[in-house]
Amino acid sequence: MRRPISNAVPIVLGVAIASTAATAAAQGTSPAPAAPVPGPPAPGLDGKAPATATTEEVLPPKDAERKVSLEPKAAVPRPEGRVTFDVDPVADGAVVAVSLGFAGVLDLINSTGEIRPQQIAPNFDRSKLIGIDRGAISQTTDPNASSYSNIGLFTAVSFAFVDPVISGFRESDVQTGLVDGIMYAESMSLTFAMTNIVKMAVRRPRPQAYIDAEAHKNDPNYSNTATDSALSFFSGHAAETAAVGATATYLAFARSPHSVRPWITLIVATGLSTFVSIERVRAGAHFPTDVIAGSIAGAGIGVIVPHLHQTSEIKQRRVWVGYAPVDRSEGAQGGTLQLSGFL
Secondary structure, three states: OOOOHHHOOEEEEEEEEEEOOHHHHHOOOOOOOEOOOOOOOOOOOOOOOOOOOOHHHHOOOOOHHHHOOOOOOEEEOOOOOOOEEOOOHHHHHHHHHHHHHHHHHHHHHHHOOOOOOOOOOOOOOHHHOOHHHHHHHOOOOOOOHHHHHHHHHHHHHHHHHHHHHHHHHHOOOHHHHHHHHHHHHHHHHHHHHHHHHHHHHHOOOOHHHHHHHHHOOOOOOOOOOOHHHHOOOOOHHHHHHHHHHHHHHHHHHHHOOOOOHHHHHHHHHHHHHHHHHHHHHHOOOOOHHHHHHHHHHHHHHHHHHHHHHEEOOOEEOOEEEEEEEEOHHHOOEEEEEEEEEEO
């Protein structure tokens, strides 16, 4: 992400280009200091000024302010009372790519069965589980709950694709939609990577693994070989849904603080996250503490990502080219060209 402009370090490279007429060179005089308004164009061979030699042709920079200023200027002032966001396609693109790549590799490793699940000891005292988790291993799981949770997650991910498009139309600015899309992608990819890392590190048996172990407690040959059965903590469904909801809510409060939109977004996001979390527990895939931890992790990432992209100062160009012409009233030509940049 780009550093705030207030901490920017200017790098200024000045190049002076000046030339004088033959008479001025013979007198050893120097060209006059730069003037803000260039003089008339030089006459042609017939003594008349060329009809097409206009100031815009001599000084072609698109921004008229660059013709007379050597200092970096604000590109687009931040609108009054509006929060703006800024992304760096290279840095943020790298974050998304690395996160997805890392999470993808962990998924690939888990799919091979190389990671053996933790076996639940027959003499394990289930009363040692946290109180709110005990009901997850004594319930009758709903075979449709997993599909319901998938629908909820799909709804959240779909919104992450649709909302940037809506923002682009609402703000009449394509760049706004692109910035929102990158922030959503970053929130989801970071959550994905963090979820897989924690799952691999903790390797907590799922509630269904406890239920299966209890059902085979009299079978001395029973052994759980499914790697996925030990990836309970924390819930990826809950984390991703919460991450999308938190990012959407942050953007809504930032862009429409005095409307009902952010409150509706908050209520819907909270309701969807709660629904997905409950269905994951009913499916026997997670304990209540798994979905609580996942929701906290996802919501935290979903808030941090847009917050770090928020710009509180006037946005400036990273590179500024300024040009100041010399006074041509005495036949001098050329000017001063300055290249400035901000890190």
